[in-house]
Amino acid sequence: MLRGAEWELFREGLSCLWDEVEVSEEEDGPGTTGIAVFDDLPKAERLALLATVAKGLTDEDEPCPDLTALTEGTVAAIFAHIRYHIEVEIELEEEVSASGSSGRGRSRPLRDMVLAAADQVGIERGPLHAESGGDALAEWSDLLNELRDRMDTLG
Numbered sequence: 001m002l003r004g005a006e007w008e009l010f011r012e013g014l015s016c017l018w019d020e021v022e023v024s025e026e027e028d029g030p031g032t033t034g035i036a037v038f039d040d041l042p043k044a045e046r047l048a049l050l051a052t053v054a055k056g057l058t059d060e061d062e063p064c065p066d067l068t069a070l071t072e073g074t075v076a077a078i079f080a081h082i083r084y085h086i087e088v089e090i091e092l093e094e095e096v097s098a099s100g101s102s103g104r105g106r107s108r109p110l111r112d113m114v115l116a117a118a119d120q121v122g123i124e125r126g127p128l129h130a131e132s133g134g135d136a137l138a139e140w141s142d143l144l145n146e147l148r149d150r151m152d153t154l155g
Helices: 004-023 043-058 069-099 110-121 134-153
Strands: none
Touching (some): 004 043, 004 069, 004 110, 043 069, 069 110, 069 134
């Protein structure tokens, strides 16, 4: 079961991806996560898988979904979406810094959420901190991959 900071991060990624799928113009058009097994599904099936995975990872009365290509692809798509938003977050922060203005797009940066989730489950994250920028994007990706890989052990 996902709890605490780990669930908060997963829920944020799930929510953002759900919204993107839901508002997509094409009923059966491909998704945009880069995870083909998920993106190539019709819109309704992507939404159903998101709901199934979320319920199975958070509802104690619901069995954890079987590890299949579709459920693993759905989890991978959620984490790919989180990574994309971290990349955007870093780019916006760099633009704001370069322009000399101040401002934040999100009340709690996703990078803070990733660090909290990694700390909660005991993943060694080295010197990463929420302000680590674009040069650390590979490290953010590695950390997200470790969090995603934990899902395989929850089943």
